[in-house]
Amino acid sequence: MVTGCVELHQSFKAADSTVPIPPPVPSKSDGHQKRYVAPGIEHSCVSTATRDMWDRLFNDGYKANVVIYTDNGGIIYAHANIIGTASTVIKGMLKQAKRHGKWHAISIRGVPHDAVRVFIRFLYSACYEKEEMNEFIMHLLLLSHAYVVPQLKRLCEWHLEHGLLNTENVIDVFQLALLCDFPRLSVISHRMIMNHFKELYATEAWIAMQKSHPFLEKELRDSVIIEENMRKDRIRKCNERRIYSQLYEAMEALVHICRDGCKTIGPHDKDFKPNHAPCNYQACKGLESLIRHFAGCKLKVPGGCVHCKRMWQLLELHSRVCADSDQCRVPLCRNFKEKMEKQSKKDEVRWKLLVRNMLGTKIIGRSPFFLPVTSSSSSVS
Numbered sequence: 001m002v003t004g005c006v007e008l009h010q011s012f013k014a015a016d017s018t019v020p021i022p023p024p025v026p027s028k029s030d031g032h033q034k035r036y037v038a039p040g041i042e043h044s045c046v047s048t049a050t051r052d053m054w055d056r057l058f059n060d061g062y063k064a065n066v067v068i069y070t071d072n073g074g075i076i077y078a079h080a081n082i083i084g085t086a087s088t089v090i091k092g093m094l095k096q097a098k099r100h101g102k103w104h105a106i107s108i109r110g111v112p113h114d115a116v117r118v119f120i121r122f123l124y125s126a127c128y129e130k131e132e133m134n135e136f137i138m139h140l141l142l143l144s145h146a147y148v149v150p151q152l153k154r155l156c157e158w159h160l161e162h163g164l165l166n167t168e169n170v171i172d173v174f175q176l177a178l179l180c181d182f183p184r185l186s187v188i189s190h191r192m193i194m195n196h197f198k199e200l201y202a203t204e205a206w207i208a209m210q211k212s213h214p215f216l217e218k219e220l221r222d223s224v225i226i227e228e229n230m231r232k233d234r235i236r237k238c239n240e241r242r243i244y245s246q247l248y249e250a251m252e253a254l255v256h257i258c259r260d261g262c263k264t265i266g267p268h269d270k271d272f273k274p275n276h277a278p279c280n281y282q283a284c285k286g287l288e289s290l291i292r293h294f295a296g297c298k299l300k301v302p303g304g305c306v307h308c309k310r311m312w313q314l315l316e317l318h319s320r321v322c323a324d325s326d327q328c329r330v331p332l333c334r335n336f337k338e339k340m341e342k343q344s345k346k347d348e349v350r351w352k353l354l355v356r357n358m359l360g361t362k363i364i365g366r367s368p369f370f371l372p373v374t375s376s377s378s379s380v381s
């Protein structure tokens with residue numbers, strides 16, 4: 001064919017040099033946008049020319065010996081040895097259809113004719129158009145499973161995962177993934193359903209699923225409730241952690257105030273320098289005002305006012321995490337250590353739990369003034 005074209009050009013030239021060279025004859029695939037091949041194939045050693053040849057063989061149906069009947073009277077021609085090799089299921093169908101003589105006749109129904117065309121073309125060349133993939137993804141997914149074509153199965157999964165899965169098809173994909181053994185796809189679509197539950201619930205697809213697979217629908221609703229509880233639990237734990245972390249910072253600031261002094265308060269045996277370096281402890285400000293209040297509280301409330309009670313608790317907590325009460329400058333540190341020995345078992349467990357949770361928030365870079373987390377609290381479970 002190429003030789004023929006060259007001869008034609010030369011004869012034109014010889015006849016009249018002013019005649020323009022005709023453009024190349026358009027091929028069948030022209031007019032289409034970029035042709036796609038299955039991932040993994042595009043970098044294979046199979047050349048484009050070879051793929052084009054397989055595509056052409058399908059399009060032209062040269063010496064085809066199989067007729068495939070599709071819905072609405074559609075017909076596709078194919079080659080028995082090619083489609084039979086690509087799919088063992090089709091091979092079995094062809095065997096059964098042998099009695100028809102020279103021409104094998106099989107039927108692929110229940111999906112649009114064009115979807116079957118895309119499917120059969122894929123068996124030849126592993127090529128497809130992007131638009132066709134977008135339009136027939138669900139049918140191709142089904143066909144790839146029904147006719148056992150693993151390469152197309154993987155391709156459909158890949159396309160769904162990389163853009164084609166959406167809130168319109170996710171419920172169908174999820175059911176199909178479970179029925180047709182697509183484990184990864186079922187996980188991905190399940191996650192999408194969980195994330196868009198409010199939007200998807202009571203849609204047409206959802207109601208259809210409720211009718212066809214009531215157990216599955218109930219399981220989905222249950223999972224939403226479980227997920228929601230887990231989410232609330234995560235938020236609660238996160239808030240708890242934040243509170244314990246703030247408590248830890250308050251403990252650090254307390255040691256710092258009683259050892260170095262800060263802004264308005266200094267250790268009793270040192271001169272306070274009002275213009276010393278800026279403080280790095282965020283908790284200092286609140287703690288200083290609490291200490292000042294504690295020192296001069298005039299509220300005559302039994303057991304102390306709410307601020308004083310808080311200060312007592314902080315001082316006791318400090319004593320429980322203090323690594324060396326003999327060197328410590330925090331007031332009452334040693335007194336609380338002695339008091340601890342007389343404490344009830346119940347109180348002891350409560351305090352140890354608080355200490356463990358608080359120290360647990362700073363595993364790395366913990367203060368040298370505090371006990372390691374294991375020695376003070378490992379006995380609590």
Ligand SMILES: [Zn+2]
Nearest residue numbers: 262279281284
């Ligand atoms: Zn400070």
Ligand SMILES: [Zn+2]
Nearest residue numbers: 297305307308
């Ligand atoms: Zn008070």
Ligand SMILES: [Zn+2]
Nearest residue numbers: 322328330333
């Ligand atoms: Zn101490």
